[in-house]
Amino acid sequence: MINQTTSFLILSSLLNILFFIALALFIAKKGGISYLFNKVLHIFPKKKSKHFDYPxxxxxxxxxxxxxxxxxxxxxxxxxxxxxxxxxxxxxxxxxxxxxxxxxxxxxxxxxxxxxxxxxxxxxxxxxxxxxxxxxxxxxxxxxxxxxxxxxxxxxxxxxxxxxxxxxxxxxxxxxxxxxxxxxxxxxxxxxxxxxxxxxxxxxxxxxxxxxxxxxxxxxxxxxxxxxxxxxxxxxxxxxxxxxxxxxx
Amino acid sequence: MINQTTSFLILSSLLNILFFIALALFIAKKGGISYLFNKVLHIFPKKKSKHFDYPxxxxxxxxxxxxxxxxxxxxxxxxxxxxxxxxxxxxxxxxxxxxxxxxxxxxxxxxxxxxxxxxxxxxxxxxxxxxxxxxxxxxxxxxxxxxxxxxxxxxxxxxxxxxxxxxxxxxxxxxxxxxxxxxxxxxxxxxxxxxxxxxxxxxxxxxxxxxxxxxxxxxxxxxxxxxxxxxxxxxxxxxxxxxxxxxxx
Missing domain, CATH: 3.40.50.1110 (SGNH hydrolase)
Incomplete structure (x- = not known):
């Protein structure tokens, strides 16, 4: 039972690590920390005008x-x-x-x-x-x-x-x-x-x-x-x- | 010990599920299965020229x-x-x-x-x-x-x-x-x-x-x-x- 649980845990953790690496690569490709910072800043937009999100x-x-x-x-x-x-x-x-x-x-x-x-x-x-x-x-x-x-x-x-x-x-x-x-x-x-x-x-x-x-x-x-x-x-x-x-x- | 392992397992699995949902939503937004198929086809780019990275x-x-x-x-x-x-x-x-x-x-x-x-x-x-x-x-x-x-x-x-x-x-x-x-x-x-x-x-x-x-x-x-x-x-x-x-x- 523990063995099976351990295998699941390892598999699950590996998957998570894989996802985190993929996420990190994605962010790095998009422009790194400043991209992330920018995105986070924009999760909670201020007063939204209807056209706030036009670039x-x-x-x-x-x-x-x-x-x-x-x-x-x-x-x-x-x-x-x-x-x-x-x-x-x-x-x-x-x-x-x-x-x-x-x-x-x-x-x-x-x-x-x-x-x-x-x-x-x-x-x-x-x-x-x-x-x-x-x-x-x-x-x-x-x-x-x-x-x-x-x-x-x-x-x-x-x-x-x-x-x-x-x-x-x-x-x-x-x-x-x-x-x-x-x-x-x-x-x-x-x-x-x-x-x-x-x-x-x-x-x-x-x-x-x-x-x-x-x-x-x-x-x-x-x-x-x-x-x-x-x-x-x-x-x-x-x-x-x-x-x-x-x-x- | 088992309790701690179980908590880890649950947490890890929840993260897995979260990531899969995020991935599914991302792919759906991008255009679904055919988008995915297309991306997979292009994971290995061909010959790179010196100016390959110019957009x-x-x-x-x-x-x-x-x-x-x-x-x-x-x-x-x-x-x-x-x-x-x-x-x-x-x-x-x-x-x-x-x-x-x-x-x-x-x-x-x-x-x-x-x-x-x-x-x-x-x-x-x-x-x-x-x-x-x-x-x-x-x-x-x-x-x-x-x-x-x-x-x-x-x-x-x-x-x-x-x-x-x-x-x-x-x-x-x-x-x-x-x-x-x-x-x-x-x-x-x-x-x-x-x-x-x-x-x-x-x-x-x-x-x-x-x-x-x-x-x-x-x-x-x-x-x-x-x-x-x-x-x-x-x-x-x-x-x-x-x-x-x-x-x-």
Whole structure:
């Protein structure tokens, strides 16, 4: 009996030690003691505003966007990191302005939509939703519901602006930094296509252009399976050029 | 004795159970079984290159920069996140191009300098070094040594380009996301000033303009104590405008 108990105890303790080592490695990888300290500090948040957990990058960018003038001849690239990381002015022209913020979700876009709505810009190219699935673990239905609120705002506040609903992009699940079921992305996109029709906006499919034969984001376009390299931006740019209104003479 | 062993066993088993629950929740949040499968597949990474640990963002941006043409009339903003996050074309004009990459250090700048040197651009505004101290834990002396290599490259490969050595910015240590001894930053800056003189480049002090009365990055300019909001970019922009060559008629 004692022998059996002792074996259990040893096994259990070994498991615990293993877990502690794994935890220590995880913390070390994340940034060590300062990461831990920071996390602990944030377990009990102070007065929470609703948007307390948006990162500093969000506030910094939003504040910059509030100070940068937009005009009615501007073309807006609106979205998350995938939009943010593109050098759109260089890719597409002087009046194309980057209003992407890494990490953005449909909720975060809604919360900063005022910086877009104030100026009645000519065109808006919207790509948002993948972080709703990956980071927020939101369902496709909930994401579409929120997306609809964005389009409703556009239709009510800037009815003359041409809005383009861009497909969300596939993920490559063989590269290991992000994981997302591409069938969900497909579902989201078919919902977006419907939504676009409902609002009488054009839907642009970028998803299909970046796929490999196994329905993953083609590895030639990405290092981490989610974000894009220069070659991918050239593919995307070529599609957008067809939709862009020529600047007035 | 048995009682004590039993208590240990119970405690140890409870810890085991707790860890398993935490692990299960973590995996579920990340995407369930297929996420796990995917991670297990990637436990043993393949061949490592020297720069294996540069993040995907670095490679994606570098690859984009390699595909975007630069011309001799261009003005280059070169640096880390603090440069990267500025909408320089909107702030300063059409020929001002953002070549910042978040997380960059002097080493990482050197490793992508080819994308800058190929075109003999008119002006380069360089701000780099804070991540050498904060992320790499490098000494001021080692940082300056590496910085010197960058300036040497400029002088040898693009002697006609006007290079501006910008001060590194202070940190606000009362905001809790980053910590850095501002005396070290001051030491780095006084080294940079000397280096600039040695290479006959102009030194631009932005450090002093963003300080509060306690020699910290003024809280009005930052949320996290390191990065900048829109107001700070307007201060910085006002300085740069004085140094920018008017575009040719």
């Amino acid at each position: 500093p990058y969000y506030w910094h960018k939003k504040s910059q966007f509030e100070k940068l003038p937009l005009s009615e001849s501007d073309i807006i690239m609106l979205g998350d990191s995938i939009t943010d990381e593109g050098e759109w002015t260089e890719l597409l022209g002087l009046n194309v302005k980057n209003r992407g913020i890494s990490g953005d979700t449909t909720e975060r876009i809604l919360h900063r939509l005022n910086t877009i709505l104030e100026s009645k810009t000519k065109q808006i190219f919207l790509m948002i939703g993948i972080n709703d699935l990956i980071n927020d673990g939101k369902s496709v239905t909930a994401t579409l519901e929120q997306y609809k609120n964005i389009l409703r705002e556009f239709q009510e506040k800037i009815p003359k602006t041409k809005v383009f609903v861009q497909s969300v992009l596939p993920v490559n699940n063989k590269l290991y930094l992000y994981w997302q079921d591409n069938n969900n992305v497909l579902k989201l996109n078919s919902g977006l296509k419907k939504l676009a029709k409902e609002f009488n906006y054009e839907y642009i499919d970028i998803f299909s252009l970046l796929l490999d034969s196994e329905n993953q984001l083609d590895a030639q376009y990405t290092v981490d399976g989610l974000h894009l390299n220069g070659q991918a931006y050239l593919v995307w740019k070529a599609v957008l050029e067809k939709y862009m209104v020529a600047p007035e003479p | 995907p963002y670095y490679w994606h941006k570098k690859s984009q920069f390699e595909k975007l043409p630069l011309s001799e009339s261009d003005i280059i903003m070169l640096g880390d996140s603090i440069t990267d996050e500025g909408e320089w074309t909107e702030l300063l004009g059409l020929n001002v191009k953002n070549r910042g990459i978040s997380g960059d250090t002097t080493e990482r700048i050197l490793h992508r300098l080819n994308t800058i040197l190929e075109s003999k651009t008119k002006q380069i505004f360089l701000m780099i070094g804070i991540n050498d101290l904060i992320n790499d834990g490098k000494s001021v002396t080692a940082t300056l040594e590496q910085y010197k290599n960058i300036l040497r490259e400029f002088q040898e490969k693009i002697p006609k380009t006007k290079v501006f050595v910008q001060s590194v910015l202070p940190v606000n240590n009362k905001l809790y996301l980053y910590w850095q001894d501002n005396n070290n930053v001051l030491k780095l800056n006084s080294g940079l000033k000397k280096l600039a003189k040695e290479f006959n480049y102009e030194y631009i002090d932005i450090f002093s303009l963003l300080l509060d009365s306690e020699n910290q990055l003024d809280a009005q300019y930052t949320v996290d104590g390191l990065h900048l909001n829109g107001q700070a970019y307007l201060v910085w922009k006002a300085v740069l405008e004085k140094y920018m060559v008017a575009p040719e008629p």
